Amino acid sequence: MVKKKKKQQKPWQYKFSLALSLLMLLLVCGYFVQSFVEIRKVKPVSVAIERLTRSAPAVESGGGDD
Amino acid sequence: MSRDINVALTPQEKLILVFAYLSLLAAFNVGQIASQTDFEALLQGQMPDATLSRSQANEQLPVVYRFESGGELSPDVVVMAEGVGYGGPLVVGIRARRTEDGGRLNEILVLSHKETPSFLERINRGKFFGQFAGKSVSDNFIVGDDIDAVSGATVSSEGFTAAIREAVHLGAVQHLQQKPSWQEPGWNVGTDEFFLILLFAMAFLGAYRRDKLAKYTRYVVMVGALVFVGFYANVSLNLGNLAGIVMGYIPLPRQHPMWWIMMIGALGSVIVLGRNIYCHQICPFKVVQDLLQKVSGIQLRIKPAVQRKARTLIFTLSWAALMLIFLSAHPALGSYEPFAMMFSLEGLGIQWYILPAALLGSFFVPSFWCRLFCPVGLFLNEGVRARRSIRNKFFGRKKRKPIPAAESSKVEIIAKSDGE
Numbered sequence: 001m002v003k004k005k006k007k008q009q010k011p012w013q014y015k016f017s018l019a020l021s022l023l024m025l026l027l028v029c030g031y032f033v034q035s036f037v038e039i040r041k042v043k044p045v046s047v048a049i050e051r052l053t054r055s056a057p058a059v060e061s062g063g064g065d066d
Numbered sequence: 067m068s069r070d071i072n073v074a075l076t077p078q079e080k081l082i083l084v085f086a087y088l089s090l091l092a093a094f095n096v097g098q099i100a101s102q103t104d105f106e107a108l109l110q111g112q113m114p115d116a117t118l119s120r121s122q123a124n125e126q127l128p129v130v131y132r133f134e135s136g137g138e139l140s141p142d143v144v145v146m147a148e149g150v151g152y153g154g155p156l157v158v159g160i161r162a163r164r165t166e167d168g169g170r171l172n173e174i175l176v177l178s179h180k181e182t183p184s185f186l187e188r189i190n191r192g193k194f195f196g197q198f199a200g201k202s203v204s205d206n207f208i209v210g211d212d213i214d215a216v217s218g219a220t221v222s223s224e225g226f227t228a229a230i231r232e233a234v235h236l237g238a239v240q241h242l243q244q245k246p247s248w249q250e251p252g253w254n255v256g257t258d259e260f261f262l263i264l265l266f267a268m269a270f271l272g273a274y275r276r277d278k279l280a281k282y283t284r285y286v287v288m289v290g291a292l293v294f295v296g297f298y299a300n301v302s303l304n305l306g307n308l309a310g311i312v313m314g315y316i317p318l319p320r321q322h323p324m325w326w327i328m329m330i331g332a333l334g335s336v337i338v339l340g341r342n343i344y345c346h347q348i349c350p351f352k353v354v355q356d357l358l359q360k361v362s363g364i365q366l367r368i369k370p371a372v373q374r375k376a377r378t379l380i381f382t383l384s385w386a387a388l389m390l391i392f393l394s395a396h397p398a399l400g401s402y403e404p405f406a407m408m409f410s411l412e413g414l415g416i417q418w419y420i421l422p423a424a425l426l427g428s429f430f431v432p433s434f435w436c437r438l439f440c441p442v443g444l445f446l447n448e449g450v451r452a453r454r455s456i457r458n459k460f461f462g463r464k465k466r467k468p469i470p471a472a473e474s475s476k477v478e479i480i481a482k483s484d485g486e
Contacts, residue, residue, distance in 0.1 A: 039416075
């Protein structure tokens with residue numbers, strides 16, 4: 001069986017793939033920084049629907065609970 | 067090639083490993099303590115002109131509050147309840163008012179959530195909460211019935227709806243004295259779940275057979291993974307999902323059966339069969355990378371020295387991501403994978419640059435993301451290694467059949483090309 005020889009890769013090709021990896025690494029690190037900043041400004045409360053209490057008609061009764 | 071798990075670590079490496087595990091444990095504890103929020107104070111802070119008095123009926127969530135304004139008991143009722151979204155638990159407060167026809171919902175406060183910020187933005191953009199305004203407290207509040215989920219954020223929509231439903235109905239019974247006339251939600255199982263199970267079954271078949279049928283099956287699974295798991299359901303596994311399990315953020319099977327199928331399929335194949343079926347066949351991002359390689363035809367290799375460090379690199383990135391997740395108790399904040407951006411076109415800030423960079427890398431280097439950056443792949447592969455090592459330890463190494471001479475040279479070539 002003939003041994004299949006792999007084509008030798010040129011140095012610039014190695015450098016290019018390394019540059020791509022470093023770029024990606026940089027972006028992922030940037031994402032961590034962004035997440036860290038995001039954690040610090042997470043708002044605990046958000047009003048999801050408009051407050052309609054002033055306009056909604058209501059029946060004046062306390063109503064029991066428990 | 068990555069190092070064998072059985073190779074002894076140097077004392078320095080052992081020290082680093084111990085530090086990594088201890089710091090993760092510390093971050094987990096700090097995060098759990100810091101995330102204990104006084105929701106009652108948050109709720110009261112949003113209603114400064116009223117006094118909320120807690121009903122004694124429920125000690126834990128959901129809790130009903132009577133609403134007093136100016137010393138008088140108001141017809142309003144405030145209820146706080148919990149649901150489970152895609153990222154973890156979420157807490158909402160609702161305010162309903164007694165009306166002539168029973169009661170109507172007039173306010174929802176999202177007190178806490180663990181959803182991906184971009185998904186919450188999508189929910190807000192889709193006017194999801196607007197459809198609750200003025201709804202009767204005796205409505206069903208079921209997604210697909212009287213509530214519409216936001217496309218691409220179905221699980222989050224269901225999580226919020228479940229919490230709101232629980233709160234509204236409890237308030238209706240305990241405070242507004244309504245008799246339950248609403249429908250209870252059933253199991254959320256349909257064709258989507260069936261299709262995902264089928265996809266896993268086909269992936270298992272493709273992994274174990276070597277005939278023509280298996281070849282065609284692999285093509286079908288590839289298309290299914292890309293279209294269904296990726297673009298349609300957008301349920302790719304990410305680090306946040308795995309970290310969520312550690313943090314106890316596990317959705318109910320009734321509410322999110324897809325999550326369970328995915329976890330059982332991915333982790334089950336590792337634990338039971340000792341194979342990483344998810345990465346090789348179900349992961350839609352792997353399919354995208356393979357397609358890009360087919361288009362480009364360029365197969366740049368990574369320097370062997372860099373490739374050897376890949377495992378350490380992914381471990382380091384995963385450690386940093388897990389630290390963020392544990393400290394914030396927010397799984398979505400540490401998941402750096404570009405899957406959500408790829409399949410739902412949702413992302414925030416720098417996330418938008420990660421996706422094109424990953425695609426560009428995959429265009430030139432085969433499986434660029436999987437080999438150098440994917441934490442899910444690392445953990446599943448480590449699971450396979452750990453299983454193998456445990457099996458060897460307790461049941462002894464399985465004797466391999468001798469390989470014929472002609473075959474052995476072929477294996478040698480493959481092994482060498484793998485080592486590149």
